[in-house]
Amino acid sequence: MNFINILMLFFGSLIAFYMLSIIGSYIVMLLIASSEEGRQTKLDKKTQDADYINAAYAKPISIIVPAYNEEEGILESVYSLLNIRYPQVEYIIVNDGSTDSTLSKVIKEFEMVPVDRIIRKQLDTKEVKQIYRSLKHPNLVLVDKLNGGKADALNTGINVAKYPYFCSIDGDSILEKNALLRVMKPIINSNEEVIAAGGTIRIVNDLTVESGTIAGKGLAKNPLVIMQTIEYIRAFLIGRIALSKFNLVLIISGAFSVFNRKWVIDAGGYSADIIGEDMELVVKLHKLIKQRKSNHRIAYVADPVCYTEAPQKLSILRRQRRRWHQGLLESLTRHKSMSFNPKYKAIGMIAMPYFWLVEALGPIVEIGGYLFVIVSIFLGNIYYAYAIALFLLFVIYSGVYSVAAVLLDAWSTNVYPSVKDIGKIMGCALTEIFWYKPLTLLWRLEGLFRFLRGNKEWGKMERAGFTKEDKLS
Structure with missing residues (x-):
């Protein structure tokens, strides 16, 4: 056996072992998720919502929209925020130095007037130029500040907030009425043992x-939006x-998460020098929990749903995905001392290694798998079996797993009640490995x-806006 054969056998075996490990972990997660969703479908959620609307049990929340x-x-x-069912809430829109008509639109639509409000500057941020309050909705506040990025805008909102919990929501998102x-x-x-919680994000396009x-x-x-829908479901x-x-x-x-304000301030707030x-x-909150x-x-709670706009062009999606991956790597690297560190228990021994091996380094191995299949075909009959086996693993990894996720989603939430739509999304899932x-x-x-x-450029994201049945006055 020559050197090329040995090298191909080694890399083929390595990639196959990696893919089998990933598929195995995903099967375990699928079984756990199916069990949890099965339990949730038996609950009377409307009755629970009625119970939690009681102000005696609810915690006051400041909703921050950068x-x-x-x-x-x-x-x-x-408007989606104003429709939310929740007993005690304030809404804080933070205009982060927009260069379009974001500020003027909000001021005009909601009759905002300048007010004096004391800001407890517990987190360092860019200068606040003016604070406004709505004459139509007394709990609606608009903060106009110098541009400092999303993290800086969120930290400004935390400084302005008056309640012990805050909810961060993207400016292009729509919340379901009972989501909060x-x-x-x-x-x-949990009697406030849970200090942060996130909900499900779905695509509004x-x-x-x-x-x-x-x-x-x-x-x-x-089709590009459908593939993103599949990704979000998974x-x-x-x-x-x-x-x-x-x-x-x-x-x-x-796009939609709730945090204990004091814990976030103790952790130093959002980091403005990182993309993710x-x-x-x-990760900082997990670290602080273990240190204390x-x-x-x-x-994470599957039930509350926030709808957000997904990129409709390849160029915009490309910027988003490379930014997400860069942010992941920055955060993992910054907290690399937590990885394989028993001091941080399951976070250090399971979660951090998982995100390193599966999320961070996964693209290198998977691209290697695609290249292995292509090279195997050209090298002759001896490698056809390896190529076919690896291709089948990719089909299971992408297609079959996606179809299972879509079926679980349709069963548990009835989001796509149309048989035609279910068939369409499953068909797209099976094509994923060939292009997406x-x-x-x-x-x-x-x-x-x-x-x-060390490139820190954010990249411009274009918004198409929402489909409306009637124009707002």
């Missing part, structure tokens, strides 16, 4: 939004449900190279 050039969707997002009630349940039920409410549901027409419905069960969640989406500020905050030898936890998966792997590799070069 907004930079969000003129396309900011009004619908604010449901995301707060683990915090209330092609859904009808009317005065801040999702008026009609369905499936997007753009990540939230399966991955985070399973990790949350064992307090291993390292990421709760910045949402993951970075969660506390039993506090971070949870290779693209996302290449973009994540770009994120790796940008991380190694």
Whole structure:
């Protein structure tokens, strides 16, 4: 056996072992998520919502919406917040030096007037230029500040907030009416042992939004958006449900999450010098919990839903995915001392290694797998079996796992009641390995190279805005 044969056999075996390990871990997570979702479907959620609306049990919350050039969707997002069922809440819109009409639109639509308000500057931020309050909605506040980035805007909102808990929501997001009630349940039920909780993010593209409410549901027409829908289902419905069960969640989406304000301030707030500020905050909180030898936890709740706009162009999606991967690498590297460190228990011994091996380094191995299949075909008959075996593993990893996630989602939430839509999304899932998966792997590799070069450029994100049935006055 010559050197090339030995090398091919070694790399083929290594990639196959990696893929089998990943598939095995995903099967375990799928079983855990199925069990948890099965238990949740038996609960009377409407009765529970009625119980939690009682102000005696609810914790007051400040909702913080960082907004930079969000003129396309900011009004619908604010209206969705005003529709939320929750007994005691304030709404803080932080205009982070927008260069479009975000500020003027909010001021005009909600009749905002300047006010004097004392800011407890517990976190260092860029200068606040003016604070406004709505004449139509007394609990609605607008903060106009110098541009400092999303993390800086969130820290400003935390300084302005007057309540012990805050909820961070992206400026292009729409919340379901009961979302806040449901995301707060683990915090209330645990007697505040849970210090942070995240909800499910779904894609709003092609859904009808009317005065801040999702008026009609369905499936997007753009195949690129459908593939992102599949990704979101896998990540939230399966991955985070399973990790949350064992307090291993390292990421709760910045698009919709709730935090104990004091714990976040003690952890130093959001880090403005890192791209993935949402993951970075969660890791810092886990670190602080372990340093204090506390039993506090971070949870994920599948039920509360936040709708957000997904990129509809390859160029925009590319920027988003490479930024996500770069942020992941920055956070893991910054806290590398936690990895394989028994001092941090399951977070250090399981969660951090998982994110290193599966999320951070996965693109290198998976791209290697694609290259191995291609090279095997050209090298002749002896490698056909390896190529076919590896290809089947990719099919199971992407296609079959995605189809299982879609079926679980349809069963547990009935989000896609149409048989036609279910068939369409399952069909797209089976094509993932031929076009979408290779693209996302290449973009994540770009994120790796940008991380190694120290490139901090955020990248411009374009918003198409929401589909509306009627125009707001």
